[in-house]
Amino acid sequence: MTTIIREIREQFNPANPAECIGQVELLTVDETKAIVASAHQAYREWKNKSSVARGEILRVLADLLEEEIDLVAETASREMGKTKNEMIGEVKRGASILRYYAQEGMRATGEILPSANEDKILYTKRVPLGVIAAITPWNFPVAIPLWKIAPALVYGNTVVWKPSIEAALTGKLLGELFERAGFPKHVVNVVQGRGLNVGQVLLEAPEVKAITFTGSNGVGQSILNTAGSTNKKIQLELGGKNAAIILADADLKSAAKLTIEGAMKQTGQRCTATSRVYIEQTIYDEVLALLIEETKKIEVGVTMGPVVSRGQYENILAAIEKAKSEGAELIFGGEPAFNETQGYYIQPTIFKNVTHEMAIAREEIFGPVLAVVKVKDYEEAIQLSNDSEFGLSASIYTENIQKAFDFIKRSEVGLVQVNDETGGAEPQAPFGGVKNSSTGAREQGQAAKEFFTTMKTVTINTK
Numbered sequence: 001m002t003t004i005i006r007e008i009r010e011q012f013n014p015a016n017p018a019e020c021i022g023q024v025e026l027l028t029v030d031e032t033k034a035i036v037a038s039a040h041q042a043y044r045e046w047k048n049k050s051s052v053a054r055g056e057i058l059r060v061l062a063d064l065l066e067e068e069i070d071l072v073a074e075t076a077s078r079e080m081g082k083t084k085n086e087m088i089g090e091v092k093r094g095a096s097i098l099r100y101y102a103q104e105g106m107r108a109t110g111e112i113l114p115s116a117n118e119d120k121i122l123y124t125k126r127v128p129l130g131v132i133a134a135i136t137p138w139n140f141p142v143a144i145p146l147w148k149i150a151p152a153l154v155y156g157n158t159v160v161w162k163p164s165i166e167a168a169l170t171g172k173l174l175g176e177l178f179e180r181a182g183f184p185k186h187v188v189n190v191v192q193g194r195g196l197n198v199g200q201v202l203l204e205a206p207e208v209k210a211i212t213f214t215g216s217n218g219v220g221q222s223i224l225n226t227a228g229s230t231n232k233k234i235q236l237e238l239g240g241k242n243a244a245i246i247l248a249d250a251d252l253k254s255a256a257k258l259t260i261e262g263a264m265k266q267t268g269q270r271c272t273a274t275s276r277v278y279i280e281q282t283i284y285d286e287v288l289a290l291l292i293e294e295t296k297k298i299e300v301g302v303t304m305g306p307v308v309s310r311g312q313y314e315n316i317l318a319a320i321e322k323a324k325s326e327g328a329e330l331i332f333g334g335e336p337a338f339n340e341t342q343g344y345y346i347q348p349t350i351f352k353n354v355t356h357e358m359a360i361a362r363e364e365i366f367g368p369v370l371a372v373v374k375v376k377d378y379e380e381a382i383q384l385s386n387d388s389e390f391g392l393s394a395s396i397y398t399e400n401i402q403k404a405f406d407f408i409k410r411s412e413v414g415l416v417q418v419n420d421e422t423g424g425a426e427p428q429a430p431f432g433g434v435k436n437s438s439t440g441a442r443e444q445g446q447a448a449k450e451f452f453t454t455m456k457t458v459t460i461n462t463k
């Protein structure tokens with residue numbers, strides 16, 4: 001008999017760091033390898049099931065998720081700090097994603113093409129890849145895993161999913177729902193563990209045909225280094241430094257409200273969060289006053305949760321100190337909201353007079369911090385907003401239709417918003433960025449087919 005000694009991880013509530021909210025057992029490297037092998041076995045039957053039947057199980061999962069909305073939202077909220085209301089919104093979004101991909105099982109999987117020879121039938125057919133490894137972050141502990149796993153499954157792949165260790169209890173709960181929904185054994189597998197061992201196994205396993213990853217640029221790069229030379233397909237959704245531009249002709253009140261929502265929702269811990277705003281000089285003071293007015297409405301501890309962990313808390317406070325030392329002018333917040341023992345809460349923070357060279361204008365902070373930059377005009381704003389290593393999302397606030405269309409054309413991002421905040425995605429729309437924000441095919445909507453399938457071209461000679 002072999003005794004397996006697993007590491008036990010205790011999860012603590014970032015809103016009350018002394019409160020242990022549960023434990024998870026982390027898998028060993030050998031156990032992870034065995035699970036990947038089982039997912040490979042399960043693929044043989046799963047790929048032959050009709051896509052309609054595969055979609056039906058996703059529909060059952062959507063129902064279950066809605067039934068358990070309170071439990072899932074509460075668990076995730078206590079584990080990673082998003083407010084319960086924010087989590088309820090995310091769980092609903094998770095259910096919509098599942099319903100969208102449940103229907104996908106009934107949609108076309110190829111097209112018929114005309115052949116030059118009238119006796120030939122020529123068509124394409126989408127086919128699955130095999131075992132997919134999904135590696136996900138903590139900041140959308142329900143929606144991001146589901147928008148990877150649901151399309152992977154409906155197109156006939158099996159999945160090995162590694163949730164972030166910071167969202168392990170939520171991952172465990174979702175794993176139980178997958179089981180209750182009726183997926184055959186090992187079609188979808190949750191592997192709990194650290195990136196450097198369990199994650200690494202997924203990158204190296206020969207049975208894994210594709211890796212879909214959302215997380216930081218550093219880890220994304222190491223995935224490219226490890227798996228890039230193999231034949232695995234790779235999809236990376238990484239960081240952002242999303243800009244908003246407010247022009248003098250905009251509805252300023254609405255622009256300020258949406259900019260603050262974009263920056264502070266989910267405590268700024270969204271890859272699409274607004275983290276820099278360029279304001280035309282003629283309206284600069286007026287908009288600053290409106291930004292402050294909107295920020296005062298946020299109730300830390302009620303409408304704004306803590307940041308996820310002590311590490312993240314320290315990183316964000318360090319970024320705030322750096323901004324001060326570089327000469328940015330603090331006009332709101334900038335401090336822990338309470339004593340650290342009362343939770344990892346940081347005040348919503350705004351800096352004005354930020355210049356383009358400062359770290360706060362260029363580096364992802366992933367916290368409730370907004371950098372405000374004064375610009376001469378639209379032209380300067382678009383140039384500065386594009387001068388970034390990132391290219392995930394960007395917004396413009398204007399009533400001028402020519403400028404709006406010019407922005408749509410010239411903005412170097414994957415997601416463009418006009419008169420709306422930089423975040424926000426719908427299950428049917430492709431999601432992803434350019435530059436260092438993304439690598440590989442887009443996620444979500446019909447675009448997901450590109451990553452999770454390959455194509456067969458079939459010719460039938462009828463004579």
Ligand code: NAD
Nearest residue numbers: 136137138163164195199200215216219237238239240271
């Ligand atoms: P992270 O990169 O630290 O971790 C992401 C996942 O990778 C976790 O599951 C982690 O365990 C795993 N991992 C870590 N090292 C690994 C390794 N060597 N091999 C394999 N797996 C490994 O990111 P995070 O802190 O969880 O999330 C925050 C980051 O995610 C931010 O940079 C944010 O911008 C980004 N993000 C991007 C998007 C997007 O769609 N572009 C969405 C959400 C979050």
